[in-house]
Amino acid sequence: MNAWRAKVPLGDGEDLVSFCRRMAIVSGSPTLGGFLTDIGTTMLQVVHGTDDAVRIAAEFGQADVDRLRAATVMRVLGDSAHARGYRFNGHPVAQGHVERSVMRFCPLCLAEDQARWPNLHEAAPFIRGEWQLKWMRACPVHAVALVADGKWPAIGQDFGSLAENVVPLPPSGMETYLRHRATAKPTSGSEWLEGLHLNSIADFCESVGLIVKMEHEVAADKVKVRKLSIYSLSPAERHAAGDMGWQILSQGPEMLKHLVERFTAMACARGGIMKPGGILGPLNFYLSMRPNDKALQGIRDMIRTVIAASTPINPSTQIFGVKVDASSMTSLHVMAKATGMHYKRLGKLLILGGAISHGERVFRVDERTNALVREIAETMSLKQAGVYINASRVQMVLLVRSGILQASAVGGDGRNAERSFAKRDLDEFLARLTKDQKMIKGGVGTMAQSGLATIPFAARKARCSAVDIVRLIFEGRICIATDQDDYGYMSVYVSPADIRGILYGSRTGLSLHEVAKQRGWGENFVTFLVNESFLAFEVVENPITRLKQRMVKPESLREFDEKYILIDEFIGQFRRHHVDVRKEISRLGVKPVRDSGIGSRIYERSNGAGWAAIKIRALLDYEASRAQHN
């Protein structure tokens, strides 16, 4: 055995596997396994880095056993799954943080090893133990990225060609700190992280760094923070995230608190129901996945306090396994869910009641707010009811006067007459209003294109009252559509054309207004004719509006024409001023039906003699005027 005792210097930071590999090469052993058997250990012992294997290898290689042990990643085979993992220089390291399938190394370090010990040839380059820790991504000596290549553990590998394509990568602040911790050198500040395990710090830095890096995108709502994960990052991105996170965490817990506060504020601005994962994404995941890590307890408590105090977290929500008791903050969404009210409607009511200001989505619950919400949940004033069903004051008054909306009497002292709309009644009103609807997809634009209008606007267009339209809807005589972007009364759209058809479609007569328009008469004159019974009319009650209206049938107008003649016709024939005409007619002994006023325009046709005389007189007059001109 002594004959081929290997003479290999133990490298600085070299691990057990590398040391054994180099000794095997120098000894001329064809396999690593064969060499290990010869020196009294096994491949499994060396790969696991057991104390026995370290001792045997150090003894055989005449190396410092403590140095070798400190650089070797050692397997810990505990009884429970939780206890299993690795140790590096006494520090626990999780299984996922140790690379055990490929070699990771710095090509420049290996090239230097070869230059230092040229006579060792392939046995010159050695593998540093810390390179197999996944959060070490850069060589601290050369500031280049570690390369992952070749099988681990390997023997007789030629590393020479790998020095060609190196990628510059300065070690991150996090890496420097972890290296200091791992090698038990004095740390670079951040005492508050001393209690955390090395691999906890790596994930912590990377999680914090990732959300800091994406802060602008999260604020702009371009990225959902809960969808971020450090596990979907490339090694270079994780390296950058670790560096960024370290810049925050190395400044102490206050900086982390500021960060958490910024993210809770962003979540509040976005609105919606809040959950810790939706606020802090990967940071929440990191903290939730290590429930047994007592060192994180203080951080978890701090985050729970910040979230509970500044966001409307649902009281039943658990943050890191601890229930948040009655939160003092709430949001419209949370409260709307609790009261079964539309959040827009609730928001308007709370603004009206002065509990919140415009645009405020998250607010502190005090006694006043609670009282207001309780009140709204039971009865509402006219103003509140108007907001609740989304109808203007004018519309509310119309609906109340018509009896469609009834104020449920409370107290009966009359003093509080305004505060008397029951939420139940208002809900029922809206339910009746929107019972038979045909869905129209699209917003207000599509409604207008389809010739639909809101109830108040349709009332103006169809010349009726909004109340008439509501009654038609209740009777199921017209269809409605609802605007999905709005709510309540103003979201109901109806067709003014349909309403006009129902209200006025069946009648045959003309209104007085229409008679005046058709004949070119003044409306006063038509009213006179009707009032004085010159023109026959009938009173028609509109079946919908219940309004009484005087209507003139076409045959009544014909009868009037047969019986009477107006002075306007004489003027046409005499071609004189109406005063002269009137004098002429009077001279012929024909009298109007009335001596003065509007009645002086009307003559009876049945006065045949007078009529003939006028005709003759007119003819003569005409002849005379022609003669004069000639």
Ligand SMILES: [Zn+2]
């Ligand atoms: Zn290097």
